Amino acid sequence: MTDTAARTPTDVLAELTSWLEENWDPNLTLGEWWERLGTSGWAAPTWPEEWFGKGLSREEGVRVQRAIADHGAVGAPAGLGLLLAGPTIYTHGSDEQKERYLRDIVTGQRAWCQLFSEPGAGSDLAGLQARAVKDGDEWVVNGQKVWTSAGQAADLGMLLARTDPDVPKHQGISYFAVDMRQPGVEVRPLREMTGRALFNEVFMTDARVPDDAVIGGLNKGWAVANTTLAFERAGLGAGGGTAAGGAAVPGTLAGNLDKRAGDFVRARDRSGGPGMFANAERLLTELAKANGKISDPTVRQDLMELHTLNEIARFTNLRQKALKGTGTDIPGVGNLAKLSMSRILRLSRDLGLRILGPLGTLHAYNAKDRKVLDDATGNPFAGLVTEMALFSPGPSIYGGTDEIQHNIIGERVLGLSKEPNNDKVTPFKELPKNG
Ligand SMILES: Cc1cc2nc3c(=O)[nH]c(=O)nc-3n(C[C@H](O)[C@H](O)[C@H](O)COP(=O)(O)OP(=O)(O)OC[C@H]3O[C@@H](n4cnc5c(N)ncnc54)[C@H](O)[C@@H]3O)c2cc1C
Numbered sequence: 521m522t523d524t525a526a527r528t529p530t531d532v533l534a535e536l537t538s539w540l541e542e543n544w545d546p547n548l549t550l551g552e553w554w555e556r557l558g559t560s561g562w563a564a565p566t567w568p569e570e571w572f573g574k575g576l577s578r579e580e581g582v583r584v585q586r587a588i589a590d591h592g593a594v595g596a597p598a599g600l601g602l603l604l605a606g607p608t609i610y611t612h613g614s615d616e617q618k619e620r621y622l623r624d625i626v627t628g629q630r631a632w633c634q635l636f637s638e639p640g641a642g643s644d645l646a647g648l649q650a651r652a653v654k655d656g657d658e659w660v661v662n663g664q665k666v667w668t669s670a671g672q673a674a675d676l677g678m679l680l681a682r683t684d685p686d687v688p689k690h691q692g693i694s695y696f697a698v699d700m701r702q703p704g705v706e707v708r709p710l711r712e713m714t715g716r717a718l719f720n721e722v723f724m725t726d727a728r729v730p731d732d733a734v735i736g737g738l739n740k741g742w743a744v745a746n747t748t749l750a751f752e753r754a755g756l757g758a759g760g761g762t763a764a765g766g767a768a769v770p771g772t773l774a775g776n777l778d779k780r781a782g783d784f785v786r787a788r789d790r791s792g793g794p795g796m797f798a799n800a801e802r803l804l805t806e807l808a809k810a811n812g813k814i815s816d817p818t819v820r821q822d823l824m825e826l827h828t829l830n831e832i833a834r835f836t837n838l839r840q841k842a843l844k845g846t847g848t849d850i851p852g853v854g855n856l857a858k859l860s861m862s863r864i865l866r867l868s869r870d871l872g873l874r875i876l877g878p879l880g881t882l883h884a885y886n887a888k889d890r891k892v893l894d895d896a897t898g899n900p901f902a903g904l905v906t907e908m909a910l911f912s913p914g915p916s917i918y919g920g921t922d923e924i925q926h927n928i929i930g931e932r933v934l935g936l937s938k939e940p941n942n943d944k945v946t947p948f949k950e951l952p953k954n955g
Pocket of ligand 1: 633634635636637638639640641642643644666667668669670719913914915917918919920921922923924927
């Protein structure tokens with residue numbers, strides 16, 4: 521085992537490059553390539569070394585992702601397995617559960633979704649009503665989930681269900697790894713205004729989960745869920761997003777594992793999803809230069825504001841990292857980062873549509889239409905800007921809405937009093953319910 525602490529970023533990149541030179545082969549199947557990448561530790565470099573990782577920092581992890589893309593290779597299996605389920609399981613799972621689930625995540629063999637939100641439980645997640653009842657060595661689950669990103673391609677789900685309604689709401693929840701490919705689980709895609717169906721409704725009717733698939737202990741699900749949410753927020757702050765799947769979708773249902781890996785390299789570039797915001801500033805400046813809008817002083821001013829906000833976010837991130845090294849923290853920095861991201865996205869949307877002008881009213885809803893639109897307008901980025909604009913409300917909702925971030929900052933950072941309620945002491949079954 522290598523001593524990661526002693527390695528410099530240059531050492532890490534040199535090691536990765538030589539590994540890629542030896543191992544990347546576009547003629548492998550996607551499944552074979554992910555098998556190599558996952559078992560080498562390069563698919564999940566921030567995970568612990570004993571569980572398919574390399575123990576690297578987030579920053580180094582992002583560098584590794586970029587270096588793999590720059591090499592022209594297919595990156596790690598995207599999605600909620602790598603982003604959320606894996607880190608939650610290596611934090612709370614038993615060794616037997618880590619053996620059972622982690623390898624299939626890093627090698628892309630199984631895809632995961634997050635079965636948390638319900639029609640009556642989103643911001644108030646602990647008010648969830650999906651019910652799991654013990655039956656021998658199994659649990660029987662009934663209830664409905666919603667907003668389930670990538671649920672239609674998931675083999676497994678991180679499920680929160682109520683296992684004890686007689687105790688206060690946070691104390692009677694358990695966290696399960698549920699098999700999505702069973703008759704008791706019905707997934708119905710929901711079409712969004714982007715034209716995509718990123719998320720789904722999921723109906724569970726007498727779905728079955730073995731008792732050994734409870735992660736983190738019976739009725740301990742709230743703490744486990746908070747770990748998942750912490751990794752979700754950290755991922756968002758690092759410019760990630762929920763299920764930014766790209767074209768190389770992992771798992772058995774997407775049907776990609778037997779296809780040629782090399783065919784996924786270009787397809788990932790135009791994948792849409794939250795990752796598309798990463799280069800908004802540069803893209804918008806190029807667009808404004810190309811169509812003459814750069815001579816509009818208000819456009820230039822907004823481009824500068826976008827640049828300033830991005831720079832503030834970058835410096836805050838650096839400051840936070842430096843403080844972490846000394847064992848201190850900026851209170852509420854994660855919440856502030858999320859609010860800042862929402863603001864950056866709204867500005868990118870408004871500015872992008874202003875730069876496009878009437879062209880911004882045209883949108884392509886699939887790859888074929890996108891090509892027709894690109895050919896007709898001669899502007900291959902117009903579709904990307906309208907897609908970004910149509911998706912822009914999403915990030916200020918998922919991972920905790922902007923209003924909830926404000927509440928957290930008010931209560932935990934500024935010390936304002938909480939809204940009065942009895943949630944912490946009243947048994948869940950006696951609480952008034954949503955929906
Ligand atoms: C793109 C996208 C992907 C998602 N993917 C997933 C997924 O994979 N799995 C999953 O489980 N969920 C997912 N979600 C769901 C997401 O977590 C919820 O939408 C979110 O938690 C908000 O819950 P809600 O939609 O029920 O809104 P509600 O909680 O009903 O809120 C409605 C409005 O009321 C406001 N509000 C609520 N409570 C308060 C309060 N106490 N104080 C002030 N204002 C308040 C909210 O800010 C919001 O404006 C996704 C959402 C999006 C947009």
